[in-house]
Every structure is written in structure tokens, then in C-alpha cells.
Amino acid sequence: MKKNTLGKTGIPVTPVGFGVLTVGRTQLDMPVKEGAAILRYALECGVNFLDTAQYYETYPYIREALRGTRFAPVIVSKSLQTSGREMREAIEEARRELDRDVIDVFLLHELRHGNDFASRRGAFEALCEAKAKGLVRAVGASTHHVDIAERMADIPEMDVLFALINYKGLGIRKGAGPGKKEEMAAAVKKAAEAGLGVFAMKVFGGGNLVGDYLTALDYVSALPGICSMMLGIGHRDEVDRMIEYAEGRIDRSYKPDISEKRIRVDQGDCEGCGACVERCPNRAMYFNDRGLADVNDTLCLRCGYCAPVCPVRAVIML
Numbered sequence: 008m009k010k011n012t013l014g015k016t017g018i019p020v021t022p023v024g025f026g027v028l029t030v031g032r033t034q035l036d037m038p039v040k041e042g043a044a045i046l047r048y049a050l051e052c053g054v055n056f057l058d059t060a061q062y063y064e065t066y067p068y069i070r071e072a073l074r075g076t077r078f079a080p081v082i083v084s085k086s087l088q089t090s091g092r093e094m095r096e097a098i099e100e101a102r103r104e105l106d107r108d109v110i111d112v113f114l115l116h117e118l119r120h121g122n123d124f125a126s127r128r129g130a131f132e133a134l135c136e137a138k139a140k141g142l143v144r145a146v147g148a149s150t151h152h153v154d155i156a157e158r159m160a161d162i163p164e165m166d167v168l169f170a171l172i173n174y175k176g177l178g179i180r181k182g183a184g185p186g187k188k189e190e191m192a193a194a195v196k197k198a199a200e201a202g203l204g205v206f207a208m209k210v211f212g213g214g215n216l217v218g219d220y221l222t223a224l225d226y227v228s229a230l231p232g233i234c235s236m237m238l239g240i241g242h243r244d245e246v247d248r249m250i251e252y253a254e255g256r257i258d259r260s261y262k263p264d265i266s267e268k269r270i271r272v273d274q275g276d277c278e279g280c281g282a283c284v285e286r287c288p289n290r291a292m293y294f295n296d297r298g299l300a301d302v303n304d305t306l307c308l309r310c311g312y313c314a315p316v317c318p319v320r321a322v323i324m325l
């Protein structure tokens with residue numbers, strides 16, 4: 008598979024990457040060996056770009072997938088921590104748990120609008136220190152927010168931007184409200200022109216756009232500045248389709264079978280605003296005893312009405 012250069016980092020990455028979140032605790036919750044087997048299959052097929060995070064608790068899958076192999080993929084991790092001490096610990100945890108001396112890319116996880124960057128300055132300085140010491144190769148941030156993506160080009164220490172974008176604009180934020188895909192696309196372009204390596208998340212809007220497989224991939228892959236798309240993978244078939252797409256040999260009439268998919272609410276992302284509960288026409292969405300949204304599978308018709316109203320992209324299809 009061809010590779011693209013991740014901006015000024017010079018790191019070559021495949022145009023599609025494996026989002027390891029999907030196999031882990033918060034989504035499919037696969038046994039480690041099972042998830043690692045899919046991951047290893049993707050590596051054998053040529054994928055060299057993996058995304059994980061401290062919060063996902065998926066380091067064991069990567070470690071198991073790489074055990075005893077020749078593969079040395081580019082690994083992205085990230086942390087929600089705010090202080091320098093906590094971020095240093097997060098980097099050490101990644102190095103230890105992944106059994107790697109150097110983490111390729113380490114990010115501030117989910118940078119939000121307002122003064123979030125200022126309040127996490129200590130954590131970012133820890134990332135920069137780790138890079139200076141050779142413990143990480145590149146630093147940056149992941150974000151769902153147009154405001155943050157726009158600012159990235161103006162922060163000289165930033166190497167990488169991991170931005171949320173998809174053809175329906177699901178989950179894109181701007182200020183305290185929704186953002187537009189055109190605004191995020193412009194921010195991505197600006198960041199890439201400033202030399203940042205930019206790759207995309209939520210190309211399928213948390214699984215909600217998988218039914219429009221080719222439309223979703225075509226939109227993001229054609230955006231100026233995007234060098235890779237991180238895709239959540241839970242089955243070998245999905246690896247095959249992803250590779251066929253990246254190599255330009257996919258059947259252009261391909262439509263995934265989504266009949267077995269289920270609507271889920273990511274309990275780590277849900278903010279309990281109630282918009283999905285209100286929107287659901289079938290009373291399938293409800294508040295659980297933690298005050299977060301949840302789905303009653305027996306009532307859910309998988310109409311998908313709930314996903315677009317979620318401001319934080321917590322409604323996913325698995």
C-alpha cells in the first residue's frame with residue numbers, strides 16, 4: 008500500500024489506519040487475543056498506522072498483536088490528563104504497556120474549545136519535553152472542535168492534528184454549538200499548509216454512516232490536507248474492505264450489511280443532555296441510573312435519528 012507523509016514529522020503512514028478503540032472495553036469488548044488477531048491481520052495486509060489512547064485501555068491488544076512479529080507500526084496514543092506530572096505518567100504507561108522505548112505520536116486527547124488548551128498547558132509542555140528527550144517522535148492534539156483545529160496552525164510546537172470530520176458533519180463542534188464540515192475542512196487545510204500532519208477520525212460518524220461506506224470515505228479522502236483516515240475495525244472483513252478502498256480496487260457498488268449492527272451510547276462521552284432521549288420516536292433511548300443515555304435494544308428500530316442530535320458524538324453504531 009502506498010504511504011503518505013505525516014506533515015513535518017516526515018513519518019510515512021498508510022492512507023487508512025486501524026482505530027483500536029473498537030475492539031476494546033468501551034465498544035466491542037473483545038478478548039485480547041481475539042482483538043489482537045484482527046489487528047495483526049491488518050498489519051499483515053499492510054496497514055502501518057494505529058490509534059489508541061490511555062483512556063481506551065487497548066494497549067494490551069497492540070502489544071499482543073505485535074508480540075514476536077517483525078511489524079513496527081506507527082502508533083498514536085493520547086491522554087486526557089491536564090498536568091505535566093500526569094502526562095509524564097501517561098507517556099511512561101504507554102511506553103511500558105506497549106513495550107516500546109519511543110511512542111511515535113502522543114497527543115492531548117480531545118482538546119475542547121474555550122481555554123482548554125491553556126488549562127492543559129502543563130500536559131502539553133510535558134509532551135514537548137518528552138519529544139526533546141526522544142521518548143515521543145511527534146506531539147499534537149485530537150479534537151472535535153473547529154475552533155481548536157483552526158488554532159493548531161498557529162502553535163509552532165504542534166506537529167500533528169487528529170480531527171473529527173465526516174460528510175454529514177456528525178459530532179463537529181464550534182464554540183458551545185455544532186460546527187460545519189466545511190469549517191472543519193478549512194481548518195484541516197490550514198493546519199496542513201502550516202506543515203502539520205493531519206489525519207481524520209469518525210469518518211463514519213461513529214458507525215452511523217457505514218451504510219454510505221464509499222460516500223463517507225470518498226468525502227474525507229478527497230479533502231486537501233488529510234493524509235490518513237483512522238477507521239474503527241471490529242472484523243476481518245472490514246480490514247479487507249479498508250485495504251481494497253485504499254488500493255483503489257474496491258467494488259464501487261459495495262454496500263455493507265448493517266442488519267446486525269446495534270445503536271450504543273458511549274458512556275464515556277455522553278454528557279446526559281437528553282437530546283437523543285427526546286428525539287427517539289420509539290422510546291428506545293432512556294436515562295440509565297447514572298443519568299446517561301442508554302438504548303433498549305428491543306425497542307430500537309435503528310432509524311438513526313438519535314445520532315445527529317448528539318452534540319458529542321456519543322451515539323454510535325456497532
Ligand code: SF4
Binds near residue numbers: 286287302310313314
Ligand atoms: S436508532 Fe432510532 S429507535 Fe434506536 S434509539 Fe436511536 S432514535 Fe431511537
Ligand code: SF4
Binds near residue numbers: 272282318
Ligand atoms: S444526545 Fe449524546 S450527550 Fe446527550 S444524552 Fe444523548 S448520548 Fe448523551
